[in-house]
Structure formats: C-alpha cells, structure tokens
Amino acid sequence: MNKHVIKHGYKVAESLYNLVEHEVLPGTGIDSEGFWQTLAYIFDEFIPKNQALLVTREHMQAKIDAWHLDHKNQPFEQQKYQQFLSDIGYLIEEQDDFSISTSYVDEEVATVAGPQLVVPLMNARFALNAANARWGSLYDALYGTDVIGEDNGAGVTKNYNAIRGARVQAYARRFLDDVIPLTQGSHIEVTSYQVANGKLVVTLQNGEQVSLVNQEKFVAFKGDKQNPSAILFKNNGLHIEIKIDPSMPVAKTDPASVADIILESALSTIQDCEDSIAAVDGEDKTAVYRNWLGLMKGDLKETLKKNGATITRELNGDRTYTGLDEQELTLPGRSLLFVRNVGHLMTNDAVLTVDNEEVPEGILDGLITTLISLHDLKGNSKYKNSRQGSIYIVKPKMHGPEEVAFSNELFTRIEAGLGLATNTIKMGIMDEERRTSVNLKECIRAAKNRLAFINTGFLDRTGDEIHTSMQAGPMARKELMKNEKWISAYENRNVRIGLQTGLKGKAQIGKGMWAIPDEMSAMLSTKIAHPQSGANCAWVPSPTAATLHVLHYHKVNVADIQGAMLEQFSESNNDDDLSDLLTIPLLQNQEALSVEDIQNELDNNVQGLLGYVVRWIDHGTGCSKVPDINNVGRMEDRATLRISSQHICNWLHHGLLSKEQVMESLKRMAAVVDLQNITDAAYIPMAPNFDSNIAFNAAMDLIFKGKEQPSGYTEPLLHQRRIELKAVN
Ligand SMILES: CC(=O)SCCNC(=O)CCNC(=O)[C@H](O)C(C)(C)COP(=O)(O)OP(=O)(O)OC[C@H]1O[C@@H](n2cnc3c(N)ncnc32)[C@H](O)[C@@H]1OP(=O)(O)O
Ligand SMILES: O=CC(=O)O
C-alpha cells in the first residue's frame, strides 16, 4: 500500500501530498492547512451524498431488470414501459422552459464552431501535442493519410513523392477556392499573393491581378507586403494561413512559393482523466495531476525520440501577424483546454478515510484539477488557457438531473473553498447515460449557470443502452446499432434540447468520437453530418483528424444552421421523440442470423476486447488502436470495451452464445492478439498459460461477470486486475 500523510482525518498518498504541497499550492495564494481543511470538509459533506446516488442507480436497475423479467414472453407495450419508468422516477416530467445563463465562456466554446480533440492526460507526449494542435498543416494531414489515393504512382514512398505532393497541393487549392474564392480564376493559378492598401492582391499565371470575392476574409499577413511570408484569412470564425517560403522543397514546385496551408484546427481539447487512461492508485493519479499542472503552469516538457532525433516538446507560443490596421495581431497558439474528471462511480486510494476506505475519485478530481487551474487564472503561466478566467471541467457518466445537481453543488463548494467566484468552473455534461438522455432538459437546468457543453458520448451511451435493458432480450448486432431508432432520436433530441435551452452562442453542442483513426477519407466524407446537424463541435482522436475535420466547419456555417433550427422549432410542435429514444434496440429476426454471423460477431467483439485489455492491464495504456477482425484499426477505450463486453454478456445471457463458445473464442483470439503484439518486447503473451495471465482473466471477468457490473462499466474490474498486476511486478 502507498505511504500516506494524515491531514484532518484523511490519509493522503505521499506522492499526491508532495505534489500538492511543493508544486501545486505555491503560487495559488491558498495556504496548506486551509487547503487540507477544505478537502476534509468537502469529503465529509459529499461522500455520503455520492454513495446515496450510487445506491439509487442500483435500485433503479434492479427495478428495470425485474420489470423485464415480469413481462417476459409478453408483447412489448411501449406506453406501459414508459409509464413504469415514470413511476420509478427514472423518467422525470419536464418543467417550464428556461435558458442557460452561463457567462465568461471563451469564444472557442461559445461562438466559433470547430473540432474538439480528446487526449489521454496521463501521456505527456500526446497531451502536449494535443494542446499544440490548435494549428495544423493541411499538407501533412493530406499527404500522410488515405484522403489522397495511392493510385497512379501517388503512393507513400520512403522519400517525398512529388506525384502525391502535387495531389496534395491541388486538393488544398480546391479547398481555398471553395472557402476563399478569387474574383476570377483559381488559387492553383496564383503566382503571387501581395498586400496593397489593406487589400489582398493576387496575381494569376496570365498576369491578371484579382482579389477575393469576400475581401473581409483577408485579415492579416506576416513579413513584407510585397513579399509576405504568410497571408491569413478568416472564414466562419476559423483562421487559414497560406505559408509562403521559397526555400522549402514543396514551394519550389509552386508558382506562388506556397510551402503549406496551416489551418486553425483543434479549437478546444479535452485533457482526459477518464476513459482513455489507466490511473488506478495514488501514484497514477499524481502523475496525471502533474501533467495537468504542467499544462496550467505552462512548463510541461517531454523529451522524445522522433525520426532518429531527440526533441523536447513543449507548449507552443501564440502566433503573431500584422493586421490590416498595421497593428500586431496575436492569435492563441494553443487549443483551449478542458479537463475531463472521472464520474461518480470509482474510488481511489490516493486519499483514504480514517477507516481506510478509498474516497470517491470524482470528488478528488474536481478539487485537485480546480486547484491546479488556479495557476492559469492567476497568470502564473507565460501562456493563457482561458482568456475569460474560466475553468472547464467535463463530467462524464452522470445518471439524470440529481447527479448533475450533485456535481453542480460540489463545484460550488470547491469554488467557495478555493476563493473563486461561483460558476468560475464551467461544466460539460456528457450525455452518455440513458437516464441523462431521457431527462436532458432537467439535467441542463441542474447546471444552468455553469453549463458550457453537452456532448453525445454515443459509445458509453450504447453500452448503457445494452446494460439497462439486459433482461429485455438479445440486442441488435453491434455494427447495426447505428441504424436503431433510439440512436437517431438521441442525437437529434440532444441538439434540439440544447438549442431550446439557449446553448446557441453560449455553449457547445458536441457530437461524438471518430473511432477509426486511420480512415480519414471516410471521416471526411461522413463527419460533415455533425456540423450539418447543428452541432458546434465534434470529437476527433488525433491532431491530424482535427486538421481534416475543420474543413467541414469552413463549409458549414453552424450558427446559421442553429438559427434556422430554432426558427423551425418555434413554428412547429416538436415531435415527441421520447418513445423513439426509449425504443429498446432488440435483435429483430433472430432466426435470420446464421451460425457464422453469430461467430463473427463474437470473434470481432472478443478480438477488440482482448487487444485493448491486454495493453490496459499490462502496460497501463488506457486508449489503444486495435485491429478488428477485418484488420481495421479501431480506437478502443473503456467506453468501447463497455459495449463489446456487455454485448457478449447479453448474447450469452439470452442463449445465442454458450459459455464454451465464448471461452473458445477468447483463447483463439488471444493467440491472434499475441501475434499482433509480437514486435513489442515488453509484451506478455496470453497463450497458452491463460489461467495465470492477469489480462486474460480480466477479459473473462468482463464478460462472465458483466451482468453484475454497475451500469455495465468496465473500470471496477480493470482497476482490480491492474492493481493485482502492479502488486506482483
Ligand atoms: C469514448 C471516448 O471517451 S473517446 C475519448 C477517448 N479517446 C481518446 O482520447 C482518443 C485519443 N487518441 C489516442 O489515444 C490515439 O490517437 C490512438 C490510441 C487512437 C492511436 O494512437 P497511435 O496508434 O499511437 O497513433 P499513431 O501512431 O497513428 O500516431 C501517434 C502520433 O500522433 C499523436 N497523437 C495521436 N493521438 C493524439 C491525440 N489524441 N492528441 C495528441 N496527439 C496525438 C501522437 O503524439 C504521435 O505523434 P508524436 O510521435 O509526434 O508524439
Ligand atoms: O465519452 C464518449 C463516449 O462516446 O462515451
């Protein structure tokens, strides 16, 4: 067990204590004793409330399970089911209309629509990269991904492939023609961009001088007006820089010496303490908090080897240009950072009660991540995160309004304890549990003075859909879930309620993750649906994906779409989409499933599950790219694991699978996963010693004990097994 320091009746892990005492508190203006006293008061007050909320979850789930068992083999009556959900307080009556009144929200959240990057905060290399992903090279994003085809000699080669490069240049120019068109001709014909009398003068190959159709989109430049090194545009609130540098190899093939198109990309980033990391004890929590501290103090650094060279990565500075008024124009060089705390379920030994009980991790996260954020608010960093003086905390996995009210109250108490004005902490609500989706309006009301985002976390939400209705019958195939009634009702209703509660211009309405990190071409052709649906941000898994997804926000003006939607809502009665939302995605036509279909479904789930779990348990890696059965790399995190484990568990429970069949698949797929990891020297193979392999046992538990897991969450079992592994290593 970790060593602890006793503070006001609580035992604080020594590593955390030292971090807070020596690195966090200095410079915050908060004295040590006052802080530990606040911590103790907050735990005294909120631990019992937190525990009571978890008991409510258990009771509701037990009643839902019982209802389905009572109605087994009877025709399903939707109205009766909904009435039952109301009777048990799962479904709450919506109250009067209202609008949120959140203030001091940064423009990246309130008014400018764009990509939102998510990153595991435990990984400093990635966390820094994400903070710096505010600006990204469009040329690199295109060249390095499948957006540019490999046909006709355009493949990725060891050295620079000029054929591929030419395609990249052409693609980027078509984009410029779309969003900043010239009065005549195309950006591909340009031989020079110059500035004269506050206007952009563009010379084409035929010698003609033209300009922009929308002059106001040209906002700044760098260098000499006759010979600028950068031209800056703004479209839909997002910046585009044409970088001009004749010394760069790619510029030599360009008549206007364009070296790159740099796009403002990840407007905001969520630094994640939750589903993409594996922090199981006080030591791990301290490492995560230390990275957040480095980001808030602006001094986080990571030395790494890249392309044979050793580099030190740190936060990028702001970007400066010359504005059209000849004054310096400074733009943020870093993404606006949110921090995602954990939810209400887990506990951690970073702090123990006097009875050696672990404290709720979510309460600790709220307190420590806020304390650390004081460095940003107090200007202790050479960089600014929130120019509005706010702290952005995403709260995941909350079930219904009373759990949101709990977080709201906790944040108010933390603010008071740390001397902050009430509502300095802005809350992001993940709409990812069914009891939150069905009561979304009331959830928003419960945080209406601090709400900064709602986001459809469809991955957790799918896991909860399966678990909540575990007893109702076998669920639809995983891949086909996206065609089910509930999910479109969920996505549309989230936007509708968000707009009707006044989020436009004040907060984000966000959409979920693109979970196929290497399929950027597919992302480009489909993820435009997110801004088109009225969402002003959507999640991407990497900086490259952010630079590509931002193209959608240049093409779609989300504020206009939201405005039109609001008008439409006021003219028509809203359809009652609650029944659709509550339509359980049961497998239809089970007889049509062949033996092979069932086996494929199982093998695919098992492969993803094992591929993820083995890295989680053995390496403490909370988010991985794992090949599925078709060899497509999938982003796996605890939410996708929740889906696969619950899905197998559900089919097993309803007899579509046998225990032996699941075991056979687990063992066969373990060998496949072992092979996939063969180049990793630190990898511990699962086959053939399955019984003694901790990761393999974790995988079995997730399936065979899946029904009993609270809300079908994977973290209790993952934590238990990782702690077991850490103890033997
Ligand atoms: C349901 C939910 O809760 S979704 C939210 C949780 N999910 C996430 O946060 C996804 C975060 N993404 C990731 O962790 C990764 O992109 C993965 C695991 C999906 C893929 O990782 P890898 O296989 O290592 O990616 P790949 O090899 O293609 O790229 C690695 C490079 O991209 C960078 N990178 C990849 N993802 C990110 C990211 N999210 N933020 C910043 N940089 C990133 C790395 O820093 C690295 O670059 P570097 O060598 O310069 O440091
Ligand atoms: O947190 C996101 C999700 O989809 O779950």
Ligand SMILES: [Mg+2]
């Ligand atoms: Mg989630």
